[in-house]
Amino acid sequence: MAPARVNARADARLIRLLTLAGILVLWEALGQSRLVFGEALPPASAVAVAIAREIISLSFYRHLAMTLGEVAGGFVFGALPGVACGLALGARRVLGAAADPYIAALATTPKIVFLPIVMLAVGIGPGSKVALGAISAFFPVVIATVAGMRAIPAVFVRVGRAFNLRPGQMVRMVYLPALALPIVTGLRLGLGVAIIGVLLGELKLASAGLGFLARDYYDQYNFAALYAIVAIVFALAAFANTAMSRLVRRAESRY
Amino acid sequence: MRSRFAPALWGLAALAALAAALEAVVRLGLVPKLVVAAPSDTALAIWRLAAEEDLFRALGATLLTALGAVAAAVAVGLPAGYWLYKHPRFGLAYRNWLGALFAAPLVLVYPVVLVLFGRTYVSTGFMGFVVGLVAIVLYTREGLAAVSPTLVRVGRAFNLTPRQEFWKILLPAGTPMIFTGLRLGTIYALVNIIGVEYLINFGGLGFVVSETYDKFDTPGMYGAILFVILVSGGMLWLLKRIQLWLRPA
Amino acid sequence: MTVLKTLLFASVLFSAAATAVAQDKIKVAIGQRQVWDSQVIPLGVEAGIFKKHGLEVDITWTAGGAETLQAVLTGSVDYALTNGVEGVLAAYAKGAPVRIIGSEMRGAGDIYWYVKADSPIKSLKDADGKTMTFSRPGSSSHLTAQQIADKFGVKPKFVSTGAMPATRTQLVSGQIDIAWAAVPFALDAIKKGEFRIIARGGELTELNNVSIRVNVTTDKFLKERVKAAQGFSRAYKESLDWMYANLDKAAAYWADVSKISAEIAKEGIGFYPKERLEPWPISGLDHSIAEAVKSKRLEKPLTPEQIKELVVEIK
Numbered sequence: 085m086a087p088a089r090v091n092a093r094a095d096a097r098l099i100r101l102l103t104l105a106g107i108l109v110l111w112e113a114l115g116q117s118r119l120v121f122g123e124a125l126p127p128a129s130a131v132a133v134a135i136a137r138e139i140i141s142l143s144f145y146r147h148l149a150m151t152l153g154e155v156a157g158g159f160v161f162g163a164l165p166g167v168a169c170g171l172a173l174g175a176r177r178v179l180g181a182a183a184d185p186y187i188a189a190l191a192t193t194p195k196i197v198f199l200p201i202v203m204l205a206v207g208i209g210p211g212s213k214v215a216l217g218a219i220s221a222f223f224p225v226v227i228a229t230v231a232g233m234r235a236i237p238a239v240f241v242r243v244g245r246a247f248n249l250r251p252g253q254m255v256r257m258v259y260l261p262a263l264a265l266p267i268v269t270g271l272r273l274g275l276g277v278a279i280i281g282v283l284l285g286e287l288k289l290a291s292a293g294l295g296f297l298a299r300d301y302y303d304q305y306n307f308a309a310l311y312a313i314v315a316i317v318f319a320l321a322a323f324a325n326t327a328m329s330r331l332v333r334r335a336e337s338r339y
Numbered sequence: 340m341r342s343r344f345a346p347a348l349w350g351l352a353a354l355a356a357l358a359a360a361l362e363a364v365v366r367l368g369l370v371p372k373l374v375v376a377a378p379s380d381t382a383l384a385i386w387r388l389a390a391e392e393d394l395f396r397a398l399g400a401t402l403l404t405a406l407g408a409v410a411a412a413v414a415v416g417l418p419a420g421y422w423l424y425k426h427p428r429f430g431l432a433y434r435n436w437l438g439a440l441f442a443a444p445l446v447l448v449y450p451v452v453l454v455l456f457g458r459t460y461v462s463t464g465f466m467g468f469v470v471g472l473v474a475i476v477l478y479t480r481e482g483l484a485a486v487s488p489t490l491v492r493v494g495r496a497f498n499l500t501p502r503q504e505f506w507k508i509l510l511p512a513g514t515p516m517i518f519t520g521l522r523l524g525t526i527y528a529l530v531n532i533i534g535v536e537y538l539i540n541f542g543g544l545g546f547v548v549s550e551t552y553d554k555f556d557t558p559g560m561y562g563a564i565l566f567v568i569l570v571s572g573g574m575l576w577l578l579k580r581i582q583l584w585l586r587p588a
Numbered sequence: 589m590t591v592l593k594t595l596l597f598a599s600v601l602f603s604a605a606a607t608a609v610a611q612d613k614i615k616v617a618i619g620q621r622q623v624w625d626s627q628v629i630p631l632g633v634e635a636g637i638f639k640k641h642g643l644e645v646d647i648t649w650t651a652g653g654a655e656t657l658q659a660v661l662t663g664s665v666d667y668a669l670t671n672g673v674e675g676v677l678a679a680y681a682k683g684a685p686v687r688i689i690g691s692e693m694r695g696a697g698d699i700y701w702y703v704k705a706d707s708p709i710k711s712l713k714d715a716d717g718k719t720m721t722f723s724r725p726g727s728s729s730h731l732t733a734q735q736i737a738d739k740f741g742v743k744p745k746f747v748s749t750g751a752m753p754a755t756r757t758q759l760v761s762g763q764i765d766i767a768w769a770a771v772p773f774a775l776d777a778i779k780k781g782e783f784r785i786i787a788r789g790g791e792l793t794e795l796n797n798v799s800i801r802v803n804v805t806t807d808k809f810l811k812e813r814v815k816a817a818q819g820f821s822r823a824y825k826e827s828l829d830w831m832y833a834n835l836d837k838a839a840a841y842w843a844d845v846s847k848i849s850a851e852i853a854k855e856g857i858g859f860y861p862k863e864r865l866e867p868w869p870i871s872g873l874d875h876s877i878a879e880a881v882k883s884k885r886l887e888k889p890l891t892p893e894q895i896k897e898l899v900v901e902i903k
Contacts, residue, residue, distance in 0.1 A: 092431060099432035122760045124454045181346030182353065189572025192526050194534035197548050197564050200374060200658055207664035208617065208648055208655070276442040283444055284538070289659075291649045295447075299651065302450045303622055304847050305753045305773070310450065318443050325442040373661050373684045454757045458750040539750060540724055553654045553726075554885065555679045 126308040134312035150293040151282060154210050158217015159278045163271055165218075166225025170267075173226070174233020184230075191223035195277075196284045203289075213285040213293070220281030221274035228270025229263065236262040261339040268335045272328035279321050376558040384558035385566060394547060394563070398570065401536065401543030404460050405529045408467030412524055416472045417517075420479025421505070430480050437477045445470050449535050458541045466535045467528035474527055478520020482513035514585060522578045529574060533567055544570065611644040612816045615665040619652030622846040624771060624860050625693050625801075626670060630845070631838055632827025641819035641826075660686070660806060666813075667820065669803045672728060673876045676804055678885040680898050687810055687900045689821060690803040690867035695796035696732040696789025698771045698859050702759075703784055709765060712740045712787040718765040720744035721755050726883060728800055729768050732789045739792065759783075772848045772856040779852065788859075796864065798872030810900060821902040824867055832862045870899050 108128050115127025126134075138144045173180040195216055202215045236259070244258045286295025294317055301309040358378040364370055365377040376384070388394040423430035449466055456462040486509055494508045510517070536545025540553070544567050551559035620626050629645060632638050638645050648665060650656045657675060660668035661684055670692050680686050701720065703709045709718060720737065722729040725748055737744055747764060749755040752773045759767040766786065767774075777783050790796070803824075810817050831838045835857060843853040873895065880886040890898070 092428065095428045096432035099429055100436070103432070122757060124451065124757045178346050178349060182350035184346075184350075185572065185576075186350060186354070188575055189568050192530055192571035192575050193564075193568045194530050194537065194545070196534055197537055197545070197567065199655075200552060200560065203374075203655070203658055203662050203664060207662065208650075208659045209664075272442070276444075280444040280446060283447055284534070287538070287651070289648075289650050289655050291647065296649075298447070298450070300621065302753055303751070305756065306847070307451075307454075314447055314451075317447060321443045322439040325439055329438070371661055371684075373679065373682060374658070450753075453750060454754045457754065457758050457763060458748060541748075541750070552658075553675070555654065555657075555675070555682050555684070557682075 123305075124307055126311065130308040131311045131315065134306075134308040135315060138309070138312050138316065144297075147293050147297045150210065151286065151295065154213040154282045154286075154293065155217055155275075155279050157210075157214040158282055159221050159275055160218075161214060162218035162221025162278060163225045163274050166222045166270070166274065167229050167267060169222075170226040170229020170270075171233060174230040180230055180234070187223065187226060187230075191227060195220045195281050196288070199285060199288060202285075208289055210290075210293075212289065213282045216281040216285040217278040221278040224273035224277060225267070225270040228266045228273070232263045232266025232270075235266070264335040264339040265332070268328070268332050272325065272332060275324055275328055276321065279317075279324065283317065373555060373557050376561045380558035381561045381565060384556070384562035388547065388551075388559055388562055388566075394566065397543040397547045398566070399543070400460070401529075401533060401545070401570075404464045404532050404543065405467055405525070408464045408528045408532065409471050409521075409525050411464075411468045412471035412475050412528065413521065416475030416520075416524070417479055419472075420476045420517075420520075421483065421509075423476070423480040424483035424509075427484075430484065434480075437473060437480075440473045441477055445473070446531055446534060449538060453539060458539060460542060462539070463532050463535050463542045463545075467532040470531045471524035471528035474524035475520045478523065479513075479517050482516030482520065483509055485516060486512040515582075518582050518585060522575075522582060525578060526571070526575060529571060533571075611639070612642050612813070612819065613644045613646065614667065614813075614816055614820060615646045615648070616667045616669060617648045617650055617656045617659040617665040619650045619656045619670045621649045622772070623698065624842060624856060625698070625865055627838065627842050627845070628824060628827050628831060628865070629669070631831055631841055632823055634841065635827065635830050635834075637827050637830060638819075638823045641823040643816065643819045643823060657684075657686070657804070660804060663806070663808075666809050666816075667803060667805045670801050671804055673800055673802050673873075674726075674880040674883065674885050676802055677877060677880045677890065677898075680894070681886050681890070685807045686804045686898070687807050688802045688804050688870055688898055689810075689817070689900055689902050690824060691799035691870050692801040692803050692865070692867075694799050694864040694866075694871055696728060696792055696800065697796065697861070697864060699729055699732055699768060699789035700770075700785045701733070701736075701766045701768055701787040702774060702778060703766055703786055704759060705781055705784055707765065707784070709786060712736065712742060715740070715742045715744040715766060715786075718744050719747045720766045721747050721749040721758075721764050721768050723750060723752075723755075723768065724748055726885075729770075731879070732792065732795070733768065735792055735795070736787055736789065740787075771859045772846055772852055775852045775856060776848065779855070790859065795872075798875050799870050800876070802870060803867070810902075817902050821867070828862070828865055828867065868901060873899065 111125075111128040113127075115125050115130065173183050198219060199212070199216065202212045202219075206212055206215050240258050240262065241254075244254050249257065282293075283295040283298075286293040287299050290296040294313055298310055298313040298317075301307075301313065361375070362377045362379060365372065365375055385394070423433065446466065449462070452462050452465055456465060490508050490512055491504070494504045499507065532542070533545040536542035537549045538545075540546060540549045544563065548560060548563040548567065551557075551563055616629060618626050618629065629638075629647065633645050633647075648659070650659065652670065654675060656668045657671050657679055659665045661679070667689075673688075676686055676688060701712070709715060715737065720733055722733045724730065730746075730748070733746060737746075744766070749758055749764060749767075752767075752769050755764070755767045755769070756774060758764045767783075774783060778785060805817065835854075839853040839857060840850060842848075842856075843850050846853075848856070877886065877889050881889055
């Protein structure tokens with residue numbers, strides 16, 4: 085059994101490697117030839133050079149720090165209320181059922197359209213990006229938490245009560261194990277959309293940040309640098325997603 | 340009285356109270372009228388937008404774009420998901436990538452798409468297509484892979500052709516997850532399309548939002564945003580009903 | 589880098605504060621970071637002019653749309669620069685407490701239309717039936733395109749192509765015939781012979797006496813911070829004078845910010861005669877009001893009382 089499994093994993097890795105190599109070769113060829121889309125598709129090598137240039141420039145880290153700070157702030161200010169509201173709405177049936185359609189409808193709205201309202205509330209500085217990130221992160225988290233609360237079998241709660249568990253013990257032994265996985269899954273999605281919200285806000289209105297940088301390069305017609313920023317952002321998002329996935333797996337195995 | 344309608348009534352009551360509070364706040368001049376519109380003005384604005392600014396034309400444009408994007412995503416995504424299922428080495432290899440793409444800020448590439456396809460419905464549609472495709476491929480493969488091997492073996496025992504196997508066993512068994520992928524793909528496509536329409540000031544509903552904003556038509560902007568919320572919410576409700584109808588859970 | 593330099597400069601002055609004037613803080617929103625006329629305040633700050641007038645300036649850059657004006661309306665910033673005049677008129681008519689305190693740009697001299705070097709179009713006279721582009725409906729590039737086509741007596745097909753980078757690529761790929769741009773975009777490629785300019789907004793000489801972009805603040809700011817408002821208007825004018833008195837330094841700064849060569853920068857400045865940037869008076873307001881009524885941004889023309897309230901001269 086084991087050798088076949090290892091082979092499968094090794095094969096998967098080989099496939100990924102070959103695919104990546106193939107994509108890079110095709111990209112380089114297309115870019116060099118200028119056949120497709122002219123300067124809008126610089127060769128992979130040019131983008132690699134641009135990435136290197138970014139990484140060694142001091143100002144890049146200023147922008148990176150700004151974006152990371154805004155994402156972190158947005159995520160925290162969105163996820164915490166999300167969990168809190170999710171717990172409240174999940175616990176009270178009528179309240180939850182009443183709020184359901186509105187939350188669902190708002191969840192599917194592209195949050196960038198709330199930028200003017202956000203500006204009114206918190207101005208046009210980094211706070212507006214944090215707010216957009218928070219609004220974006222709130223919905224997946226609250227939805228997942230409510231679903232988690234509803235999925236707790238009522239018998240668990242009754243058993244806990246029958247044993248006269250204190251609130252602290254109820255949380256530790258009944259609620260937390262049941263909610264850990266749904267909440268963490270919601271958090272993963274929340275982080276992803278927080279990143280998107282912050283970046284789009286930076287594209288429209290900012291003086292610093294990766295989104296601002298991308299816009300600047302676009303206005304300068306510097307596509308290699310624009311792609312470099314996009315690649316860096318994708319890498320960061322993938323890293324965040326992997327970290328969160330690991331958290332999800334841990335929650336899965338422990339609870 | 341624990342009626343079925345109690346939650347909905349409570350929700351509407353809360354909404355009405357919120358609207359009344361907002362109306363008061365705006366009328367009393369506590370917030371700049373140009374940034375927050377009174378609900379009454381917003382309602383009137385939706386009427387005006389429908390009459391003057393072709394709100395329903397914009398709605399049609401956005402929905403059609405989304406339809407095209409989803410149709411293309413399904414046409415490419417379902418076979419792709421099936422292929423990944425039939426070739427498990429590749430399915431396994433690309434699984435993490437698909438997961439990463441699903442969570443990635445794909446919308447960030449819109450400046451590039453804009454340059455490639457111009458300010459056209461192709462650009463907005465393409466953005467919807469890409470995000471929809473990822474969701475559909477991901478969930479199709481997962482859905483098929485989750486089909487009980489017993490069922491597949493039964494099919495083999497009956498010597499079913501691959502085609503029969505797909506239609507009689509795989510698809511019915513995999514429907515819940517596959518349909519979830521379709522549902523997510525549709526919603527993500529719609530949301531992204533509206534978002535990009537707003538960002539590039541072109542197209543259907545997203546364009547109306549950004550246009551009214553640029554013209555300082557604040558009630559119109561809020562009306563358009565409300566309309567967007569209603570449309571996305573409505574779409575979500577519709578898809579959920581379809582999924583329930585297909586597989587009463 | 590500029591913010592750092594400014595902060596450094598400010599802190600040095602603070603520490604040598606024996607005779608230093610107490611710094612009044614003002615926040616400014618500016619659209620379009622890359623263009624020449626947006627450099628007035630950054631350069632004024634660099635040259636210490638705003639400091640001299642007792643002002644510490646905080647700049648936020650926007651993408652140049654209605655956000656700039658919205659920022660000042662929500663009180664997030666004190667001044668909004670580079671606003672299209674028709675947008676300001678529309679906002680005022682809807683009850684926004686805006687006040688125009690300066691003209692930012694007269695005429696459309698910073699816009700031009702270019703074609704590929706091998707294009708059969710030699711001048712705008714050949715543009716009949718060809719695709720001529722502008723950014724978005726209602727924008728200054730749109731209005732200028734229509735007016736300049738009228739002036740040359742041609743009927744091109746007008747197409748909205750959005751921002752300059754997207755427009756340029758569509759030109760190169762042959763999707764459109766005539767691309768629009770504003771200084772300094774594509775000037776380097778034009779210099780190398782890749783493209784040719786076939787029309788300039790500056791040819792609409794009648795527009796050169798119309799303030800198409802203006803600087804605004806709120807009436808609240810003017811009432812509550814009289815000294816700062818005076819300082820701002822004075823510093824702005826002085827900064828403009830400094831810019832044109834020190835073209836080499838100003839050009840170098842602009843080249844660094846927009847990532848263009850010093851040569852292109854000098855050439856680009858040629859598109860901006862100083863009188864077009866003079867902050868006073870607000871020229872051609874009647875023309876702008878008429879245009880705004882035509883484009884339905886205004887329901888009816890402003891009354892003289894309204895104009896008196898809207899436009900404020902700060903000396």
